[in-house]
Amino acid sequence: MISQRFNLQLSSKLKVFLVGFSAIILGLLGLTVFSESASAHGYIESPASRAYMCKQGENTNCGAVQYEPQSIEATGNFPTTGPVDGQITGGGIFKELYEQKSDRWKKVTLQTGLNTFTWKLTAAHATENWKYYITKANWNPNKPIGRNDIELLCSFDDKGAKPNPSTSHQCNIPADRTGYQLILGVWDIADTPNAFYQVIDANIVSSGTAQGPTVPANVSSTNKTATSVTLTWTASTAPTGIKNYEVYRNGSLVGTSPTNSYVDQGLTANTAYVYTVRSVDGAGGKSQASPAVTITTSVTGNGNGNGNTNQNGSPRKRMWVERRYNITVLPTKLNGGHKMSFLVKRMYGN
Numbered sequence: 297m298i299s300q301r302f303n304l305q306l307s308s309k310l311k312v313f314l315v316g317f318s319a320i321i322l323g324l325l326g327l328t329v330f331s332e333s334a335s336a337h338g339y340i341e342s343p344a345s346r347a348y349m350c351k352q353g354e355n356t357n358c359g360a361v362q363y364e365p366q367s368i369e370a371t372g373n374f375p376t377t378g379p380v381d382g383q384i385t386g387g388g389i390f391k392e393l394y395e396q397k398s399d400r401w402k403k404v405t406l407q408t409g410l411n412t413f414t415w416k417l418t419a420a421h422a423t424e425n426w427k428y429y430i431t432k433a434n435w436n437p438n439k440p441i442g443r444n445d446i447e448l449l450c451s452f453d454d455k456g457a458k459p460n461p462s463t464s465h466q467c468n469i470p471a472d473r474t475g476y477q478l479i480l481g482v483w484d485i486a487d488t489p490n491a492f493y494q495v496i497d498a499n500i501v502s503s504g505t506a507q508g509p510t511v512p513a514n515v516s517s518t519n520k521t522a523t524s525v526t527l528t529w530t531a532s533t534a535p536t537g538i539k540n541y542e543v544y545r546n547g548s549l550v551g552t553s554p555t556n557s558y559v560d561q562g563l564t565a566n567t568a569y570v571y572t573v574r575s576v577d578g579a580g581g582k583s584q585a586s587p588a589v590t591i592t593t594s595v596t597g598n599g600n601g602n603g604n605t606n607q608n609g610s611p612r613k614r615m616w617v618e619r620r621y622n623i624t625v626l627p628t629k630l631n632g633g634h635k636m637s638f639l640v641k642r643m644y645g646n
Contacts, residue, residue, distance in 0.1 A: 372491030381442030438547030474581030536578030
Protein backbone atom coordinates (compact mmCIF):
# COMPACT_ATOMS: atom_id res chain seq x y z
CA MET A 297 0.00 0.00 0.00
CA ILE A 298 2.84 2.37 0.94
CA SER A 299 4.69 1.35 -2.24
CA GLN A 300 1.65 2.13 -4.41
CA ARG A 301 1.21 5.54 -2.73
CA PHE A 302 4.91 6.36 -3.32
CA ASN A 303 4.67 5.34 -6.96
CA LEU A 304 1.57 7.51 -7.42
CA GLN A 305 3.31 10.53 -5.87
CA LEU A 306 6.40 9.95 -8.00
CA SER A 307 4.29 9.58 -11.10
CA SER A 308 2.45 12.83 -10.32
CA LYS A 309 5.69 14.77 -9.76
CA LEU A 310 7.18 13.31 -12.94
CA LYS A 311 4.17 14.44 -14.94
CA VAL A 312 4.48 17.98 -13.54
CA PHE A 313 8.17 18.01 -14.40
CA LEU A 314 7.58 16.74 -17.94
CA VAL A 315 4.82 19.28 -18.56
CA GLY A 316 7.02 22.11 -17.29
CA PHE A 317 10.01 20.88 -19.29
CA SER A 318 7.88 20.62 -22.43
CA ALA A 319 6.62 24.16 -21.95
CA ILE A 320 10.19 25.45 -21.65
CA ILE A 321 11.25 23.61 -24.83
CA LEU A 322 8.25 24.92 -26.75
CA GLY A 323 8.95 28.42 -25.48
CA LEU A 324 12.55 28.24 -26.63
CA LEU A 325 11.46 26.91 -30.01
CA GLY A 326 8.95 29.77 -30.27
CA LEU A 327 11.64 32.31 -29.47
CA THR A 328 13.88 30.77 -32.12
CA VAL A 329 11.14 30.94 -34.75
CA PHE A 330 10.27 34.51 -33.73
CA SER A 331 13.94 35.51 -33.86
CA GLU A 332 14.32 34.07 -37.34
CA SER A 333 11.13 35.79 -38.50
CA ALA A 334 12.02 39.13 -36.90
CA SER A 335 15.47 39.13 -38.45
CA ALA A 336 14.03 38.82 -41.93
CA HIS A 337 12.99 42.46 -42.03
CA GLY A 338 14.41 45.71 -43.35
CA TYR A 339 14.23 49.51 -43.43
CA ILE A 340 15.32 52.38 -45.66
CA GLU A 341 18.70 53.48 -44.38
CA SER A 342 19.45 56.21 -46.92
CA PRO A 343 17.93 58.68 -47.13
CA ALA A 344 16.93 57.93 -43.55
CA SER A 345 13.31 56.90 -43.15
CA ARG A 346 11.02 58.18 -40.41
CA ALA A 347 11.39 54.89 -38.52
CA TYR A 348 15.18 54.80 -38.87
CA MET A 349 15.43 58.39 -37.62
CA CYS A 350 13.44 57.25 -34.59
CA LYS A 351 16.12 54.62 -33.97
CA GLN A 352 18.83 57.27 -34.37
CA GLY A 353 17.08 59.57 -31.90
CA GLU A 354 16.48 62.29 -34.53
CA ASN A 355 12.73 61.72 -34.17
CA THR A 356 11.25 61.52 -30.68
CA ASN A 357 8.11 60.07 -29.05
CA CYS A 358 8.11 57.27 -31.60
CA GLY A 359 7.00 54.36 -29.43
CA ALA A 360 8.32 50.82 -29.95
CA VAL A 361 9.46 51.39 -33.55
CA GLN A 362 12.60 53.11 -32.25
CA TYR A 363 13.82 49.63 -31.24
CA GLU A 364 12.73 47.83 -34.41
CA PRO A 365 12.48 50.10 -37.48
CA GLN A 366 12.76 46.96 -39.61
CA SER A 367 9.42 45.58 -38.33
CA ILE A 368 6.84 47.72 -40.14
CA GLU A 369 5.26 44.68 -41.76
CA ALA A 370 1.70 44.39 -43.07
CA THR A 371 -0.28 42.76 -45.86
CA GLY A 372 1.36 43.34 -49.23
CA ASN A 373 0.05 43.97 -52.75
CA PHE A 374 -0.27 47.67 -51.96
CA PRO A 375 -2.31 49.71 -52.84
CA THR A 376 -4.96 47.04 -53.57
CA THR A 377 -4.52 45.73 -50.04
CA GLY A 378 -2.23 46.69 -47.17
CA PRO A 379 -2.64 49.19 -44.33
CA VAL A 380 -5.83 51.23 -44.30
CA ASP A 381 -5.75 54.92 -45.20
CA GLY A 382 -4.48 57.02 -42.32
CA GLN A 383 -2.27 54.18 -41.05
CA ILE A 384 -0.01 53.63 -44.06
CA THR A 385 3.03 55.38 -42.57
CA GLY A 386 2.99 53.02 -39.58
CA GLY A 387 2.03 49.87 -41.47
CA GLY A 388 -1.13 49.56 -39.41
CA ILE A 389 1.06 48.58 -36.43
CA PHE A 390 2.99 51.54 -35.00
CA LYS A 391 0.35 54.16 -34.24
CA GLU A 392 2.88 56.86 -33.34
CA LEU A 393 4.01 56.88 -36.97
CA TYR A 394 0.47 57.73 -38.13
CA GLU A 395 0.89 61.25 -36.76
CA GLN A 396 1.18 63.77 -39.58
CA LYS A 397 1.96 67.45 -39.08
CA SER A 398 4.17 69.69 -41.16
CA ASP A 399 6.58 70.09 -38.23
CA ARG A 400 6.21 66.68 -36.50
CA TRP A 401 9.10 64.78 -38.10
CA LYS A 402 12.74 65.50 -38.90
CA LYS A 403 13.25 65.92 -42.64
CA VAL A 404 16.03 64.91 -45.02
CA THR A 405 16.95 67.18 -47.93
CA LEU A 406 16.64 65.75 -51.43
CA GLN A 407 16.79 67.29 -54.88
CA THR A 408 14.45 66.90 -57.79
CA GLY A 409 15.77 64.51 -60.43
CA LEU A 410 17.62 61.21 -59.84
CA ASN A 411 17.89 60.00 -56.23
CA THR A 412 19.18 56.76 -54.70
CA PHE A 413 17.21 54.85 -52.05
CA THR A 414 19.03 52.17 -50.03
CA TRP A 415 17.42 49.47 -47.89
CA LYS A 416 19.24 47.72 -45.04
CA LEU A 417 17.97 44.13 -44.84
CA THR A 418 18.65 42.14 -41.69
CA ALA A 419 17.97 38.96 -43.68
CA ALA A 420 17.01 38.37 -47.30
CA HIS A 421 13.51 37.38 -48.40
CA ALA A 422 12.64 36.11 -51.83
CA THR A 423 11.30 39.34 -53.31
CA GLU A 424 8.37 40.03 -55.59
CA ASN A 425 8.99 43.73 -56.20
CA TRP A 426 9.88 47.13 -54.78
CA LYS A 427 7.61 50.14 -55.20
CA TYR A 428 8.10 53.80 -54.35
CA TYR A 429 5.31 56.37 -54.03
CA ILE A 430 5.38 60.15 -53.58
CA THR A 431 2.78 62.54 -52.28
CA LYS A 432 0.87 64.53 -54.88
CA ALA A 433 1.62 68.19 -55.44
CA ASN A 434 -1.53 69.30 -53.57
CA TRP A 435 -1.30 66.93 -50.59
CA ASN A 436 -2.12 68.12 -47.08
CA PRO A 437 0.97 67.85 -44.83
CA ASN A 438 -1.19 68.14 -41.70
CA LYS A 439 -3.34 65.06 -42.31
CA PRO A 440 -2.38 61.33 -42.27
CA ILE A 441 -2.00 60.16 -45.86
CA GLY A 442 -4.36 57.90 -47.77
CA ARG A 443 -4.13 56.26 -51.15
CA ASN A 444 -5.58 59.33 -52.87
CA ASP A 445 -2.70 61.45 -51.54
CA ILE A 446 0.11 59.52 -53.26
CA GLU A 447 1.10 58.30 -56.70
CA LEU A 448 3.61 55.75 -58.01
CA LEU A 449 7.11 57.14 -58.39
CA CYS A 450 8.98 54.04 -59.62
CA SER A 451 9.01 50.23 -59.25
CA PHE A 452 11.43 47.31 -59.62
CA ASP A 453 10.54 43.64 -60.22
CA ASP A 454 12.84 41.03 -58.60
CA LYS A 455 10.79 38.00 -59.73
CA GLY A 456 11.44 35.99 -56.58
CA ALA A 457 15.20 36.64 -56.29
CA LYS A 458 16.84 37.20 -52.91
CA PRO A 459 18.26 40.72 -52.63
CA ASN A 460 21.58 41.75 -51.10
CA PRO A 461 21.64 42.91 -47.46
CA SER A 462 22.15 46.41 -48.84
CA THR A 463 19.87 47.00 -51.82
CA SER A 464 19.62 50.29 -53.71
CA HIS A 465 17.30 51.72 -56.36
CA GLN A 466 17.28 55.00 -58.26
CA CYS A 467 14.12 57.05 -58.88
CA ASN A 468 13.44 60.41 -60.49
CA ILE A 469 11.66 62.97 -58.34
CA PRO A 470 9.61 65.27 -60.61
CA ALA A 471 10.39 68.98 -60.76
CA ASP A 472 6.99 69.99 -59.37
CA ARG A 473 7.56 68.21 -56.03
CA THR A 474 9.49 70.66 -53.93
CA GLY A 475 9.05 71.52 -50.29
CA TYR A 476 7.81 68.96 -47.80
CA GLN A 477 6.86 65.64 -49.44
CA LEU A 478 6.53 62.04 -48.29
CA ILE A 479 8.14 59.15 -50.14
CA LEU A 480 6.73 55.71 -49.34
CA GLY A 481 8.83 52.60 -50.01
CA VAL A 482 7.12 49.18 -50.16
CA TRP A 483 9.08 45.89 -50.24
CA ASP A 484 6.76 43.11 -51.44
CA ILE A 485 7.83 39.62 -50.38
CA ALA A 486 7.48 36.63 -52.75
CA ASP A 487 7.26 33.75 -50.25
CA THR A 488 4.76 35.41 -47.85
CA PRO A 489 1.67 37.57 -48.48
CA ASN A 490 3.29 40.46 -46.58
CA ALA A 491 5.31 43.56 -47.34
CA PHE A 492 7.47 46.02 -45.42
CA TYR A 493 6.64 49.72 -45.38
CA GLN A 494 8.93 52.71 -44.90
CA VAL A 495 8.16 56.42 -45.26
CA ILE A 496 10.68 59.21 -45.78
CA ASP A 497 9.98 62.81 -44.71
CA ALA A 498 11.75 64.83 -47.39
CA ASN A 499 12.40 68.51 -47.93
CA ILE A 500 12.87 68.55 -51.69
CA VAL A 501 14.71 71.40 -53.42
CA SER A 502 14.97 72.02 -57.13
CA SER A 503 18.08 70.68 -58.80
CA GLY A 504 19.87 73.44 -60.68
CA THR A 505 18.66 76.05 -58.21
CA ALA A 506 19.92 76.65 -54.73
CA GLN A 507 16.48 76.54 -53.13
CA GLY A 508 12.80 76.32 -53.79
CA PRO A 509 10.59 79.18 -52.60
CA THR A 510 11.28 80.52 -49.14
CA VAL A 511 8.81 79.91 -46.33
CA PRO A 512 6.29 82.73 -45.68
CA ALA A 513 7.16 84.41 -42.38
CA ASN A 514 5.39 86.48 -39.73
CA VAL A 515 1.87 85.29 -40.49
CA SER A 516 -0.55 87.44 -38.49
CA SER A 517 -4.02 88.95 -38.51
CA THR A 518 -4.47 92.66 -39.23
CA ASN A 519 -8.23 92.59 -38.81
CA LYS A 520 -10.89 90.14 -37.69
CA THR A 521 -14.64 90.10 -37.22
CA ALA A 522 -17.07 87.50 -35.97
CA THR A 523 -17.08 85.88 -39.41
CA SER A 524 -13.79 86.77 -41.08
CA VAL A 525 -10.03 86.96 -40.56
CA THR A 526 -7.61 89.09 -42.58
CA LEU A 527 -4.15 87.50 -42.83
CA THR A 528 -0.85 89.04 -43.90
CA TRP A 529 2.71 87.67 -44.02
CA THR A 530 6.20 88.51 -45.20
CA ALA A 531 6.50 87.80 -48.92
CA SER A 532 8.53 84.80 -50.09
CA THR A 533 11.23 84.76 -52.77
CA ALA A 534 12.31 82.19 -55.36
CA PRO A 535 14.62 82.09 -58.40
CA THR A 536 11.58 81.60 -60.65
CA GLY A 537 9.44 84.13 -58.81
CA ILE A 538 6.40 83.58 -56.63
CA LYS A 539 3.23 82.48 -58.41
CA ASN A 540 0.87 82.54 -55.43
CA TYR A 541 0.34 81.50 -51.83
CA GLU A 542 -1.73 78.65 -50.44
CA VAL A 543 -3.62 79.38 -47.22
CA TYR A 544 -4.53 76.50 -44.90
CA ARG A 545 -7.08 76.64 -42.11
CA ASN A 546 -6.92 73.81 -39.56
CA GLY A 547 -4.78 71.82 -41.99
CA SER A 548 -7.10 72.15 -45.02
CA LEU A 549 -6.51 74.37 -48.05
CA VAL A 550 -9.09 77.19 -48.02
CA GLY A 551 -7.79 79.42 -50.80
CA THR A 552 -4.91 80.97 -52.70
CA SER A 553 -3.70 84.55 -53.07
CA PRO A 554 -1.35 86.18 -55.59
CA THR A 555 -0.24 88.65 -52.89
CA ASN A 556 0.93 88.32 -49.30
CA SER A 557 -2.54 88.80 -47.79
CA TYR A 558 -5.79 86.88 -47.67
CA VAL A 559 -9.30 87.34 -46.20
CA ASP A 560 -10.87 84.14 -44.88
CA GLN A 561 -14.65 84.52 -44.64
CA GLY A 562 -17.66 82.49 -43.53
CA LEU A 563 -16.26 81.75 -40.08
CA THR A 564 -17.97 81.22 -36.72
CA ALA A 565 -17.90 83.86 -33.99
CA ASN A 566 -15.63 83.40 -30.97
CA THR A 567 -13.87 80.39 -32.54
CA ALA A 568 -10.13 79.64 -32.72
CA TYR A 569 -8.66 78.77 -36.12
CA VAL A 570 -5.11 77.61 -36.93
CA TYR A 571 -3.55 79.06 -40.10
CA THR A 572 -0.45 78.17 -42.13
CA VAL A 573 0.71 79.52 -45.50
CA ARG A 574 2.84 77.95 -48.27
CA SER A 575 4.40 79.79 -51.19
CA VAL A 576 4.34 78.43 -54.75
CA ASP A 577 7.07 79.45 -57.19
CA GLY A 578 6.89 79.94 -60.95
CA ALA A 579 7.97 76.33 -61.56
CA GLY A 580 5.22 74.93 -59.34
CA GLY A 581 7.54 74.20 -56.43
CA LYS A 582 6.12 74.68 -52.96
CA SER A 583 7.75 75.83 -49.76
CA GLN A 584 7.28 74.20 -46.41
CA ALA A 585 4.33 75.45 -44.41
CA SER A 586 4.83 78.56 -42.32
CA PRO A 587 4.79 78.30 -38.54
CA ALA A 588 1.18 77.91 -37.44
CA VAL A 589 -0.67 80.86 -35.93
CA THR A 590 -3.94 80.62 -33.97
CA ILE A 591 -6.51 83.39 -34.41
CA THR A 592 -9.84 83.64 -32.61
CA THR A 593 -12.74 85.44 -34.27
CA SER A 594 -14.58 88.21 -32.45
CA VAL A 595 -17.49 87.49 -30.14
CA THR A 596 -19.70 90.05 -31.97
CA GLY A 597 -19.52 91.88 -35.23
CA ASN A 598 -17.32 94.66 -33.85
CA GLY A 599 -14.19 93.51 -35.67
CA ASN A 600 -11.09 93.73 -33.50
CA GLY A 601 -13.17 95.19 -30.68
CA ASN A 602 -12.77 98.77 -31.92
CA GLY A 603 -16.37 99.02 -33.19
CA ASN A 604 -15.37 99.98 -36.74
CA THR A 605 -16.90 97.09 -38.66
CA ASN A 606 -20.25 95.36 -38.97
CA GLN A 607 -20.72 91.62 -38.46
CA ASN A 608 -20.31 91.02 -42.19
CA GLY A 609 -16.95 92.78 -42.10
CA SER A 610 -18.03 96.00 -43.90
CA PRO A 611 -17.06 99.38 -42.43
CA ARG A 612 -19.61 100.91 -40.10
CA LYS A 613 -21.09 104.30 -41.09
CA ARG A 614 -21.05 106.73 -38.17
CA MET A 615 -22.13 110.35 -37.57
CA TRP A 616 -22.19 112.76 -34.61
CA VAL A 617 -25.55 114.26 -33.64
CA GLU A 618 -25.77 117.25 -31.31
CA ARG A 619 -28.78 117.96 -29.12
CA ARG A 620 -29.27 120.84 -26.73
CA TYR A 621 -31.40 120.40 -23.62
CA ASN A 622 -32.90 123.29 -21.58
CA ILE A 623 -33.83 122.62 -17.97
CA THR A 624 -35.69 124.94 -15.59
CA VAL A 625 -35.04 124.43 -11.89
CA LEU A 626 -38.10 125.48 -9.87
CA PRO A 627 -37.61 127.86 -6.90
CA THR A 628 -37.38 126.38 -3.39
CA LYS A 629 -36.70 127.75 0.07
CA LEU A 630 -32.98 127.23 -0.62
CA ASN A 631 -32.80 128.96 -4.01
CA GLY A 632 -34.75 131.27 -6.15
CA GLY A 633 -34.82 128.94 -9.13
CA HIS A 634 -32.85 129.23 -12.35
CA LYS A 635 -32.56 127.94 -15.86
CA MET A 636 -29.70 125.80 -17.26
CA SER A 637 -28.80 124.62 -20.72
CA PHE A 638 -26.38 121.90 -21.82
CA LEU A 639 -25.30 120.29 -25.09
CA VAL A 640 -25.19 116.50 -25.66
CA LYS A 641 -23.21 114.91 -28.51
CA ARG A 642 -24.02 111.33 -29.41
CA MET A 643 -22.71 109.04 -32.12
CA TYR A 644 -25.11 107.06 -34.29
CA GLY A 645 -24.27 104.42 -36.87
CA ASN A 646 -25.32 101.14 -38.49
